Each structure stands twice: as C-alpha cells, then as structure tokens.
Amino acid sequence: MSESDELTDLERADxxxxxxxxxxxxxxxxxVELRLVCxxxxxxxxxxxxxxxxxxxxEVMRLRMAKPKAELVGxxxxxxxxxxxxxxxxxxxxxxxxxxEIDGSVLxx
Numbered sequence: 001m002s003e004s005d006e007l008t009d010l011e012r013a014d015x016x017x018x019x020x021x022x023x024x025x026x027x028x029x030x031x032v033e034l035r036l037v038c039x040x041x042x043x044x045x046x047x048x049x050x051x052x053x054x055x056x057x058x059e060v061m062r063l064r065m066a067k068p069k070a071e072l073v074g075x076x077x078x079x080x081x082x083x084x085x086x087x088x089x090x091x092x093x094x095x096x097x098x099x100x101e102i103d104g105s106v107l108x109x
Contacts, residue, residue: 003021003022003023004021004022004023004025004097005021005093005094005097006021006022006023006093007019007020007021007022007078007093007096007097008020008021008022010070010078012067012070013067014067015030015031015065015067016028016029016030016031017029017031017034018107019096019100019104021093021097025100025106026106026107026108027100027101027104027105027106027107028104028105028107029099029100029103029104029105030103031065031067031068032060032061032065033099033103033104034068034080034091034099035060035065035068035080035082035084035086036053036056036057036060037091037095037099038080038082038086038089038091039089039090039091039092039095040086040088040089040090041088042086042088043056043086043089060084063083063084064083065083065084066083068080068081068082068083069081073090076092076093077090077091077092077093077095077096078090078091078093078096079091
C-alpha cells in the first residue's frame with residue numbers, strides 16, 4: 001500500500017465525511033457515494049452494469065441515509081454499518097482513495 005492510499009483520519013458529519021490520507025490529501029465524500037460503492041457480495045453485483053447501477057442509486061436515494069457507524073479493520077480498511085442494513089463490506093484504504101479521487105471534493109479547494 002502506498003502512502004497516498006493510507007488513511008490517517010476519518011471525520012464523520014451527518015451527511016458526509018472527511019477522509020485524510022498519509023500524503024496530506026484530504027477529501028469530503030458524501031455517504032451516498034460511499035454506500036454506492038459498497039464492496040460486499042450483496043451490493044457488488046448491483047454495480048456491474050449501468051442499468052443495475054441506476055436502479056441501485058435510485059434505491060439508495062429513496063432510503064434515509066443516516067450517518068453510518070465506522071469500524072477500523074486491521075491496518076487496511078474500514079467497515080461501515082449502514083442504516084439500510086448492509087454492514088459486511090470492507091472498504092480497503094486504496095478503494096476509499098479511489099472513490100475520493102472520483103466522487104469526492106478536495107478539501108481546501
């Protein structure tokens with residue numbers, strides 16, 4: 001794992017969170033975006049093609065998106081417990097960095 005992928009801090013707010021990485025980069029990322037990339041066996045197949053992803057997004061948007069519980073998993077990832085019932089996905093630090101680069105807002109810009 002490179003330094004840019006190592007998560008050093010997570011600040012959770014009601015609708016989004018701030019993720020800080022060892023290389024000094026920091027991003028704000030909404031919980032909806034995090035929920036949509038859940039890597040668990042139940043959610044992952046729903047991300048396979050555009051039509052299924054649209055349906056998944058619509059379902060997530062209909063649900064109340066509350067601040068999830070977050071748990072550190074070893075030195076490589078986080079597990080989020082979503083109010084929508086999903087809690088088995090392990091978000092590796094490299095996955096979190098990738099999602100931040102694509103869907104997050106760089107903090108300080």
